[in-house]
Amino acid sequence: MILIHWRDNFTARQNDAAMNEKNIRAILRKANLRCTRGRVDVLQVLLESPDPTTHEDLHKKLQGTGINRVTVYRVLETLQKSGIVHRVEAGDRIWRFAVCGRMHPGHCHPHFICRQCGKIECLKEFPMPDMPSVAKDYTVEEQEMYLRGICPNCASKIKNLKCK
Amino acid sequence: MILIHWRDNFTARQNDAAMNEKNIRAILRKANLRCTRGRVDVLQVLLESPDPTTHEDLHKKLQGTGINRVTVYRVLETLQKSGIVHRVEAGDRIWRFAVCGRMHPGHCHPHFICRQCGKIECLKEFPMPDMPSVAKDYTVEEQEMYLRGICPNCASKIKNLKCK
DNA sequence: TGTTAATATGCAACAGAGTTGCATATGTAT
DNA sequence: ATACATATGCAACTCTGTTGCATATTAACA
Secondary structure (H helix, E strand, C coil), X not given: CHHHHXXXXXXXXXXCHHHHHHHHHHHHHHCCCCCCHHHHHHHHHHHHCCCCEEHHHHHHHCHHHCCCHHHHHHHHHHHHHCCCEEEEECCCCCEEEEECCCCCCCCCCCEEEECCCCCEXXXXXXXXXXXXXXXXXXXXXXXXXXXXXXXXXXXXXXXXXXXX | CHHHHHHHHHHHHHHHHXXXXXXXXXXXXXXXXCXXXXXXXXXXXXXXXXXXXXXXXXXXXXXXXXXXXXXXXXXXXXXXXXXXXXXXXXXXXXXXXXXXXXXXXCCCCCEEEECCCCCEEECCCXXXXXXXXXXXXXXXXXXXXEEEEECHHHHHHHHXXXXX
């Protein structure tokens, strides 16, 4: 499918802009969304971002395009609703967005929040744990998991300090 | 008439409250916190609340005490930091707080958010799933899980509608 | 019981991330 | 090319949570 295809290309970092835009448009069309300038740009930045991204970061990265800050909000809302991106809660009341993986709308992996540096990551390589065996009365449609602790970068820094 | 009736109820309630206050003070002392009026009151309301509670709700419930709104924020922050209550992210940028269970600081159970009615619940009877097998580079200290879908109440309402 | 130091609280003001309303622009189907 | 649905820019707003400072309060101690 198209989604998997463009992710592979992206991962290999061999895409050119035109090819990428083509794929981005395909994603939007698949979701029955218009391929507006704002949406293409936002989605491109998100695809290039390793980590979940805030409205503000997106706005900054796209300031050359003249996109309005409110439009960033609206685009992200639309993309989220259509299942293309997922929203991440970091506990600081700032929403962050990241592209969903593997045809999965919503969260399909845990997220890690470092209490030291504040970095927030999608743990894409790790599966969401099995749904807890909740009572049958609850209809569980989505599952989010957040892990908090020390990220590898901070851990190695702390380790280095200890070695001194 | 009404006043006397209320007073009788109040007296009975007062006895329960006194016992409860004793326990509350013990909790606070255990955490090396002062047993201030605000803290006792807030903790009491939280202990009586089946669901995670917002600052605003707490402030409303305690308006007879004259507690300042800012103090509600501060008390909750203090209680959270000391591990007595945990904070719940519902995705609406409003924090909710609930008492931690069973000597466990932080999250020790999943939370359920109903997309229909917005109700947010601690699923206390259900254990947090096993920590996902994240790479060893990550030091996982805390784990939060949120389940989203339809709560039993809304599910039965929808069912009733269907039966008509 | 009184004293005192640490810290909790009330108050007023503020910050900022996200939202709203409306006029205009734009994408796309025909 | 036209038309319609909706995306966007702009200005203003909302509201949840935070800050700073003066005063009140708790609890340890003598």
